[in-house]
Amino acid sequence: MDANIWKKFENWSSSDYIDAEDREELKQIKDNTKEVEDRFYTDLEFGTGGMRGIRGVGTNRINKYIVKKAAQGIANYMLKMDAEAAVDRGVVIAYDCRIGSYEYSLNMALVFAANGIKTNLFESLRSTPELSFAVRELGTMVGVMVTASHNPKEYNGFKVYWEDGGQVVEPHATEIVKEVYAVESFDDIKAMTQKEAEEKGLLKFVGKSVDDKYIEAIKKEVINTDIPGKKEFKIVYSPLHGTGKRPVQRVMKEIGFDSLYTVAEQEEPDGTFPTCDYANPEDPAVFKLGIELAEKMGSKLCMANDPDADRIGIAVKRKNGEWVYPNGNQVGLLLMNYILENKKDIPENGAVISTVVSTPMLDVVAADKGVKMFRTLTGFKYIGEKILEFETGKIDGTYLFGFEESYGYLVGTHARDKDAIVSTMLIAEMAAYYESKGTSVIEELEKLYDKYGWYKEGIQAITMSGKEGAEKIQNIMKSLRENMPVEVLGKKVKKVRDFQLQKDYDKEAGKEYPIELPKSNVIQMILEDDTHITARPSGTEPKIKYYYGINAKTEAESEKKLENTMKGFSEFLEK
Template sequence: MKYKNLYNEWINHPYFDEDTKLELKNIENNEKEIEDRFYKDLEFGTGGLRGVIGAGTNRINKYTVRKATQGLANYLLENIENAQEKGVVIAYDSRHESDVFAREAALVLSANEIKAYLFEDLRPTPELSFAVRYLHCAAGIVITASHNPSEYNGYKVYGEDGGQIVPSMAECIIEEIQKIENYEDVSYISDEEAKSKGLLFIIGEEVDKAYIEKVKELSLRKDMIRNSGKKLKIIYTPLHGTGNKLVRRVLNELGFEVAVVKKQENPDPNFSTVKSPNPEENEAFTLALEMAKEYETDVILGTDPDCDRVGLVVKNDQDEYEVLTGNQTGALLVEYVLSTMKEKKVLPKNGVLIKTIVTSKLGEEIAKSFGIDTTDTLTGFKFIGEKIKEFEEKEDREFLFGYEESYGYLAGTFVRDKDAVIASMLICEMTSYYKSKGITLYEALKEIYKKYGYYEEELVSMTLKGKEGLEKIKEILKYFRENTPKSIENQRVKWFRDYKNAVAMNFITGDMEKINLPTSDVLHFTLEDESWFCIRPSGTEPKIKIYFSVKGNSMKSAKDNLKMIKDHVIKMISNS
């Protein structure tokens, strides 16, 4: 049993420290746990590592972080000109071991004579993206597991352009990591030696200030905020993460006043006040909603631990607070940004909206009404960042706004990842603008539905943990490929898109088309009335995700149709 041999090697090899060995000795009678920790290496996926913190090859720990960093260092030295001098910038969030893993990465880079720029304290992920560009680095690393539960951590890599690495670059780094047969072959020096050699630099306020100034430049109505920003009642929760200082600083400097949820203000690696620090889940706003009962508010914002996603809560027609979906917030922002640019006569004719294939088409319909094209990408903001880079290189189109249904939004190009600092600023500005017109955000959303159609979306996530869960996810996708539905209830399937095999098939006309996107294990089904559903494995969690989207002539018809399609598809999955 290979996994048992690896387990014994970690316990007996002098390279591994005593704390690691003790942790492993404590599970010596748990065969299933030993297997899960050692049956494979923690996979370096399309963006980096993500896994449960702990000892073992299939866990994230200082040894797997060191090995990944050595692979990255080898790639940079081989492929990026002047990589040692350009260096790598490293940020980290509030999770367990984040600061430790960040420093471990810095010391491996320093041992390879690559300059390491390490933030002095926790920082939002989008600021890391900015810092790569601001410092002209060869790459960036951020230690985060985004909104995963507290037992997780992760390691994401960014390229020279400030965007998350795309699959082609990830594959090259993976090759380098796989060449490292022994953990003790990783180069490593002490903190003192790295600093004495001029290879480790601690950064902070200079980068913060430059980033904040760029964010404020994206404000479309600065005068309005100065005059009436303080009339907007804002509650904000950073959910124990990295957003607290910068989100509030940007809003305050523009002219807003922000009330923070005190129990969730400070960093807490256990995220002790929530089941999950995920603004996509209504429960994350429980404390903010309690605060809103005493503090009359127009808008509630919540950012995830690494502050790249933001959730939004507004009052509905029944005077009750309602958590908007990522698609709804995205539609509001698209309408606001484009209409304001048109009003100010700065809307470019070659402007483009970018969204992912699992994001509602409502944003696309809004953009079309302004004469703006929409480009679709695979799920993952790395692909939106890649498109921004492509537009700049070709100089043929101008990026205006990008978003995905999972609460990620971006304006501007100085960051190449979803940015909850930017999005929070634009949401507050948008809310303030509508308030000045006597309109709530919810009323603005209703106007969008009235104008463009009633869209209803839902995401169903099924958690399937461990080795058995991974196999079940593969079985489900295999089942739908081999038993592709030709109809759902009373509707025929019009288009079946298999992004793994890069082919789209029209079941009604018999036409076939090539999909010109990177390959990915994703299945997308479009029905005759343009409703659709999509099945894909999560890239960061042990889940399979099923996305649904319908359009109706009323909200009731949209909800009814969504339920019918969803019930049918979930039944198919249960029988797979």
């Protein structure tokens, strides 16, 4: 084993800063070389949304020591940037239902307080979009959301937000990471008790007043208020044991959806997620209980949020009784089309924002509807950054809608992150509206395909855990970058976009163009038939992801083409 790994293990095992119980856990794994290496071979890194990892004791795990170290680094950066603003405006912290979330959030709050930074801590669990909203509502310099979003139950983590309400982007992101890594010793972490922090006015609990303003902001995004049959339109909803229950039930009631049925087995917060192995609305399995309730109540629509309520998935019942699960791209297309066809007074510079791995069909529909289309890197923080550029006049555009294919949507500018509360509300409105017109969500989606072509998307996520897995992922990307094929699946490679090198290679024209996006380890190939294939290591899990986008004239042709493309590229990678 590497000497540095063992040294870090020994430091943690003998430090008085580590609780006796946690030191005992380390002693129990002392002879398990692989486990020691996996826990200490690296420091947990910031990904697309902050810091996220498996709970446990070690530098490559999420725990109260790591979050306190991170809080000290964030505090140091705030004080360097603007000490007066850091102290006076401070921080707001929220947390979700996951195991350890409250403990981590309180520990972070006390570190900020010990640095003289005023901290607002939510009195109980809240959603990620409400945290984003609260940053600007309370006027804080920084926000922190303790969550692992849709990751498996073994995970936890946090996301860091800047004063605009968006997740930190450059230059703040890199500088915060530097400050966190600069905290080398536990002795560098300042400490204060909760009692002392409250007595000095450095720790304040917030709740209802922010809730009320957040709900009011969401309700402003209603498009059609008078929909026939709205009160009777039956909807089944599940927060998947997370934070969505209270805000969703409240907003739906206040805008007149009186027939909302919440899945009883999944409505209470529980970080063990007892009814679903993976509390992710991208997984059709989480809808099992919801569909059972829908069949009983006569509902045609099921909706589910992830634990921190920033993502939403849906299940829709066809006229023939079959339940279907529109993917993230399809729901995004539906919402965009609904907004553009029903929202009044859309400005000439109206803009939609999505990511480089979302469906190519967006560009076609947006162009036909006369709105601008912007693409960002994967991660909603980049969409939030683009909204800020609109508002500051850096780019000409008025924000209408943003989404990423991984089931995250934002309607309105009250938040700077994906918001499943406002999305739940608008999807319900859209479904009720189409029902009142004698059609349905699925029928409207098929109309879009008939008009613009049958676009299909797929994703393959390959898990490669531990030190060896991380090295394999890097080697795959290196090999693709250095040995880019001229032909894939019997088709010429028309374009190659390398977001790490920030270059767009037009193979047909023999030209090279700059990519004006931040550097990111992503490679995208566009084939001669406009098939899109993108390789991207995950920023939050030990995975490499391959995204596919194809189009064909009919549904049957598109399904076959997608299947062949995904299978063929997998075989290509194996070779």
